[in-house]
Amino acid sequence: MMTKHENLNEKWDVQLRKGSLELVILAALKNRTLYGLEVLKLLHSFETMKITEGTLYPLLDRLKRDGLVSAVWQHEGETRPRKYYQLTQQGEQKLDIVTKRWRQSVKDVEFLIQNPGPKSIQLKGE
Amino acid sequence: MSEHDPIHYYLKSLSKYLSRLEKTEANEVIREIESHILDALELQQQNGQKEDVDAILFGFGEPRKLANQYVEHLLQGTPPPTGFKAIQTVKKGATKSLYYGMGLFGFAISALLLLVGIGKLFYPEYIGVWSAAQGNSVTITFSEHIYPNSDELLGYWLTPIAVGLGGGITWLTRSVLRVLKQNIH
Incomplete structure (x- = not known):
């Protein structure tokens, strides 16, 4: 049975992931070539990134269509064929841009959290 | 191979809902998902867990909903120049x-x-x-x-x-x- 606190955590994670999942996938594939199950296992090792298969695969498909990742089928020895994904040059560029925005957002949010009222914040340009 | 019947049924259903995609694209989606399911089952075995096909299929969601995510870009259409x-x-x-x-x-x-x-x-x-x-x-x-x-x-x-x-x-x-x-x- 999920406690109210855990339920709130879960809801928050889902909300945040909606906007950040693309960044998460691109970052997971930075300098790595992984197949779907490996991406899933990697993400599941983090507390806030437990996405489902039904979310991952269509997203990988979209990133591929958008030219941000490329995919190749590989068949090694006895193993069954697997589709491996890696970043394209365009994907790397996008990851760089989005990473900067992500860091800026985190900085901004953190600043607000660290500076509660009633003391006023010196706004830029004033 | 009765434990693989739900997989077969799931993939068949998914294939039906993916019919808007080109045949080769749809086949590739099916092949990748099948490969994932079989890998995940092997992983469960290796970890000494009981094979749980339903749990894996649950992660993929209903075939219709999963397929919708693959075809929605086709339905949205391209905006006019x-x-x-x-x-x-x-x-x-x-x-x-x-x-x-x-x-x-x-x-x-x-x-x-x-x-x-x-x-x-x-x-x-x-x-x-x-x-x-x-x-x-x-x-x-x-x-x-x-x-x-x-x-x-x-x-x-x-x-x-x-x-x-x-x-x-x-x-x-x-x-x-x-x-x-x-x-x-």
Whole structure:
């Protein structure tokens, strides 16, 4: 049975992931070539990134269509064929841009959290 | 291989819902998902867990919903190039005219039928359906002068029939307009 606190955590994670999942996938594939199950296992090792298969695969498909990742089928020895994904040059560029925005957002949010009222914040340009 | 039946069933269903994709694309999706399911089952075995096909399939969600995510980019369509805005405006105008024209046509006919039905009660001699020209023609009149060489049909039955038909056409028109509004705009 999920406690109210855990339920709130879960809801928050889902909300945040909606906007950040693309960044998460691109970052997971930075300098790595992984197949779907490996991406899933990697993400599941983090507390806030437990996405489902039904979310991952269509997203990988979209990133591929958008030219941000490329995919190749590989068949090694006895193993069954697997589709491996890696970043394209365009994907790397996008990851760089989005990473900067992500860091800026985190900085901004953190600043607000660290500076509660009633003391006023010196706004830029004033 | 009975434990693999749900997989077969799931992939078959998924394949059906992916039919909007090109055959090779759909096959690739199916192949990748099948490969994932079989890998995940092996992983469960290696970790000493009981094979749980249902849990894996649950992670993929319903075949229809999963397929929708793969095909939604096809359904969204490409926006028209900037120079083609005029065509969009004309198309929009045509749709609106169709919508209002349909409404006017449907409601006018039903209003007329209701008027005939109710009017028959108040002016039974002037309003009616007549068989003219020895039964070769049927005419509805709102006239002080009875149609020459004609016999009245239906009599007071005209009222419930016309009111019923009028109501039916009103309902039909509203249904058609509802569909038009949703799909054509």
